[in-house]
Amino acid sequence: MKRSPAAIALRWSGRVLVAAILLFVLLPGIVVAVTAFNDRALLAFPPQAWSLRWFWRAFSYSDFGRGFWNGLTVTLWASSIALVVGAAFAIAIHRYTFVLKSLLEGILLSPLIIPHYTIGLGVLILASQTGAGRGFPLVILTHVLLVLPFVMRSTFISLENLDGRLELAASSLGATPGRVLLTVTIPLLLPGLLSGWLFAAILSFNEFTATLFVSSQATQTLPVAMYNYVREFADPTLAALSVIYIAVTALLLSFANAFLGLEKILNVDAH
């Protein structure tokens, strides 16, 4: 089929528009990457001389190191707890009817629309009223609340794609419900569970607002340490740290895309 000049013009203007929007999306990342290698302490653009010293400073600044390990602790606990709790609940929601089902589901999905500072404030007030300290359990609880909807969503999508006949076949062959769950359902859900866990982990590791409210000097995570840094100093250390951040996240997502199919997880699959 031959295209008219107007259709070709439309096609190309569409491409230029998309490229321009992609530039807007990528611009801050590019600017940060260039700034990170700036030798001077001033946040000026473009850099006059190049160096790696801000990367060294990012690695040697003790608050970042501590924040990283704190964040990792919180993330591993929070996303694992959320995975178990959220996946089990998603299965129950998908298959059974029970009392207070929709109420419970509504409550657990509500952190998607309740601002993070409100949740952080609530947990903080609750802790001070019950006399619980501002330790790791408090931060972990907050993160579980925030990432649970994402694990539930990812499990739901896997359940939709699960062929129920496989479970029926297993139980008709005499498998107990427990055996069906362990040898059929969970293995089939595994990609969805893994991607849900990965999403939860990335979101938890980067969560900032609620963590700012509930963490203390001893439990502050990396984003909180970064926020405190940017309020005190104006050198490119944070740019260097951001570059590492962007690289690791893009790598993890490419991995998720290649092995698990990001389109399926995000429900934007065209097929």
Place this chain on the structure above:
Amino acid sequence: MTKRPFLGWFVSPAGLVALGLTAAMAAVFQFSMRAYIPGSLEVGGFTLQNFAALVRPLYALAFWNTILLCFETAAFTLILAYPLAYALVRTRSSAVRSFILIAAVTPLFLGEVVRTYSWMIVLGNNGFLNTLLVKLGLVARPVQMMFTSGGVIAALVHVTMPIMVIMLAAGLSHIDRNCEKAAESLGAGPVRVFLTITLPLSMPGIVAGFSTAFAWTFSAFATPQLIGGGRVSTVSTLIYQLGFSSFNFPFAASLSIVGLALSLAVIALLKQATRPLERLASAT
């Protein structure tokens, strides 16, 4: 199925978490009606004083500014995200699709601090944009972009783009292409097909994306705090300031409650107002 194996095991942990969340929200609600004792973390008796104080111009203006900021951000985000979502769903090249997907989605996982910081370098007086503008001779002196609501909106649009792209793409990918093909075969040009078929059919995605963008912007804290630098005050920055500078947690709690009610009301209104559009989409 009448049997429900493991029901208790599946539901009770989630029930505990829901209980925790409810208790936290109840704590905010309870605190919003307590008296503030200056210089103390203890709170006084029950009062409605906090809510009465919210009508003072400083706070009323912050609410109004926040809602305006959210609308502007959601609108700009929609305009920029739609072409990207369209290209993502419709491109035939899987390399292009993967690239758009990674480029559009990666920022979602970077967190507000990293993204806000990168915009500080872009918008600063010695930053990327100003250097570019001065070098090109478009302006004589750097334009003030930090600490302005325009700067805050630019960064917030960038922060909300990924979720908008995801929601629009989800809506677009569920459109039956045969509707478009039918229109084409009846002689409609590409622009007409888009305006009369694709756009109306993608309305559910647009509504979902717009309300999510609104809620996310309402919830944003690092961006207005760092880029606004105290000169753009929103509900979130006020709550933080009240809580951690003056330790007036009761007032911070009442601000949160009213903020939450307001954002829920706006989202419900949005859903109501766009219902005819959605009905149009499902009727087509």
